[in-house]
Amino acid sequence: MSEHRVNLTINGRGHAATVEARMSLGDYLRDEAGYTGVHLGCEHGVCGACTVIVDGRAVRSCLMLAVQADGSEVTTAEGLADGDGTLHPVQQVMREEHALQCGFCTPGILMTLAALTGGQEKADEATLMNSLSGHICRCTGYQGIRRAARRLAADSGQ
Amino acid sequence: MNAQQLPQGLGAARYIGQRVLRKEDPRLLTGRGQFVDDISLPGMLHCAFARSAIARGNILNIDTSAARDMPGVHAVYTQADLAHFNAQMLSFFLLPPEVEMTPLASDRVCYVGEPLALVVADSRALAEDAASLIEVEYAELDPVVTLADARNGPPIHPGTSDNIAAEMGDEELDDDLAATLNGAAHLVTQKVVHQRISQAPMETRGVVASRDGNEELTLWITCQSPHMIARWVSQSLGLPQTAIRVIAKDVGGSFGLKNHPWKEEVSVILAALLFGRPLKWIEDRYEALTASNQCREAEMTLQAAFDAEGHLLASHGDYACNNGANPQGPDNNIAVHMFVWGAYKMPAYAFLTRGYYTNTNGLAAYRGPWAIESLIRETLLDRAARKIGIDPVEIRRRNLVTLKDQPSVSSMGIPREDITPAECMEKLLHHFDLAAFRKEQAAARAEGRYLGFGLATYIEPTGSAGSMPVMTGELAQIRIEPTGKVTATMSTHSQGHGTATTMAQIIADRLGVAYEDVTVFEGDSARGGFSPGAAGSRQGVIGGGAAISAADLLAAKVKTVAAHLLNASAETITIDGGTVHVTGAPEMSRSLGEIAAIAYGEPDRLPPGCESGLEVQHRYQPPPMTFTSAAHACVVEVDADTGFVKILRWISSEDCGTVINPAVVEGQISGGLAQAIGMVLLEEMPFDARGNPLSATFKDYLLPAISDIPEFEFVPANTPSQALGGMRGVGEGGAIIGPPTLVNAIADALIPFGELPEPLALPLTPTKLLSVIEGRDLAAHSAPAPVVVAAAAPATEPAPAAAAPAGEVRVDGAWDMVLKTPMGPQGMVVTFAVDGNAISGRFDSPEGSQDFIGGTLEVNRVRFDLKVEKPMKITLKYDLQFDGDSLSGKCKMGMFGSAKVSGTRKV
Ligand code: FES
């Protein structure tokens, strides 16, 4: 098993580590860096729970190796809210729309919505819904998630 | 927020009935939840299992040497190492199984995936590596996989004479019943074959076990009640002297799967006791799908006799379910029969019900385990209505028990006092204009679009307590802290239910404090008292009652203490917004904090004999059962080209009594409905003939996504129950009433093509629906299908007037044609032969040749179907316009949509 040095920024803080080549970014974020808000629901790229933002884009961290994230900026659910605890708009809308029950799928959904509404180009409602079809929630029946996405699209004027 | 009047004299409410923001959400939205895999202890090691590769056989040898020798591996255990603990596997009702069952397989295996050995290693990856090095030699036996195998095959468990795990009812039909059934004006029989389902909570199973000294054991485990786990483990291990503490703060869904530990969790606990270091096991999704317990696989035949006007006369049910090899309790699902006609005026019912052992994963609970009763009854009623020639609404109006028919007792002995399915249905129909829909449906059919309306009604037993050992009351312990803030410890537990929110709403209202000032603790067996947690739609009903009564007791104490301190009478004291008021004397108001500080710190100032502090506990014992009633309706469109079902509307009219938090209640119903939609359209856990599970990933086991689930509309139909506070349970209902609602809508949509195939076998995949639409079995892969099949002329579609051709129309002969497929343009030569208005011909392309017949010619429009077998079975529907030496049009390619066609006469 080969070991590799990686340097990356997670939620604004620098991390240096030695990781096995086979370690996924998701496992690294959870087990080595301590960001247990990254949830692993399938570890084969279908459920979307493990989604994090890597260099501005939503990525399934179970399908990316930690070594591939060398030099990247990573954001997890822990890094969305402001330092003073003010929730990110995506978190706030999800809360107001009761878009979660057990909360297991939630971090992935937050990161996808944040990636698509946080940059220069704001996604429209159809794009958000399409992207959300890659997230499985077994609890809510998606009612609140859909309402939240609609509000985010409306707020961004799309 | 507006105050609302509560039923049962509960007075004004500020929080009950409101969409209050959840207490659980701030931590879950910021990645700060605490799920079992988030627990890490010093010195903790990781576990993985070696599992059986065969479904049935004897173990000749397990060679663990290579695994043991692997660097990073600390131990490898087999049942031989764990046997001395004598751990007893137990059911939900804490009873031992009737067949031998050990945590790890001992000398035989009885399903693929059964755990054989446990590896303890530095990391999960290393443990998995080592587990794959364990070699097992078996003497394999032919497995018993299906219900038919179980009926006819050899008994799978030694010491048993057949595969019947549990049985009730009569094999012989009573003469009177038989006479009524056979002599009735209408006898309708419905058969349902329900597929196997995986509960599939998004968080898989997992446990962290830590032996703390010789007399303490701490478990973090994903579960439905830490109290239930503590009780189960203590009885299973016979360790009453050991203090067992179970912690489960956040749980990522459960739906019945995590009622109590099973083989893997027990093995990890025993290994932790043996090895002495904390051990963690987190199931991966492959294991969750292939080795966890499963549910729902069953067959049922229901006969119902009606008089000429469609009134029910008698019924018989024959049910069998697959228990797997090691069910969490042998199960014949008697509840199916108890409730199948519970909401209907059914004079006589008899049944036969059986559970069978097979060499498959064990049966565990899943949201509304008896739900097949509603599926089979409600689909039977729709078929009966069509047969008798009345409307689906009308057949229910004639047979449902209304409030006027109560109190009464069902033919199965279920007392009915306040069920309202008929009233829910009328409210639903007030909201949904069925006559207008029928017009829309007829218009759509004329355009070749197939809309359907589905209706279902049901009742559901909820909040049951007092009749089964673990189904107890619920405990609330509430205290006003010396600071004036309120903390409550509840026996409830949330796997997404939001009980910390709903219980806080109740407590805040009843105590007269702000919701923000109430904190609810649950999820730790060291706090509070026993309850089975989320099982049987009970927490809102019973936990809610406990919160009300404990809060009322505490408010009474505050009033006594305040009256004494303020020299007023207790009746003049009110508590509001965290302040204690004396009626008519505003200057005497005191904050709760001031009163509390005295109650704890200055006992001398309390009334004589008054216990110091402001703490109260109460265990609420509800009525034995509380019924929830509902009517649901949905509208679907079935695409006749693809067999895909699109759900256009879904309306829920549900009597769930007092609603504590509408967002939570709607969330429960919606989640259940999504699971129902999954069961009807998508989800399936099949096995091959050797007992190998065939859905091993989420690419095989299809869970509904946001694009599969419509918006749900909620029509209020609430009447308070007789439980304290008037709540009725809503945890399971969506999963029970959803399947028949959707199946009925699909059947209604496809009426122009005939009835759904018998038996009704779930899931209703596009292939199955297309088979109805095309009138042939598209699933029969093995049958050699003829290359050319006569196409049914699309008679159901009225032909739009063909555009008058500009030039001469001559279809005969060879044409160069290009089909623009999603994969790129495909060229071919098509030769048409015209005989009057009939068209036949031949396709030639580099891939081969194919003939077709059965096409039609109208003026210059040619339509024909080409049924191709490669690369997949699909019907290509061509619709072409000819104009001189050119042709144009489209080709509908099943689920792949339409492609453009163009062509020129071959010269
Ligand atoms: S855990 Fe990565 S997609 Fe499911």
Ligand code: FES
């Ligand atoms: S909230 Fe439980 S899986 Fe989405």
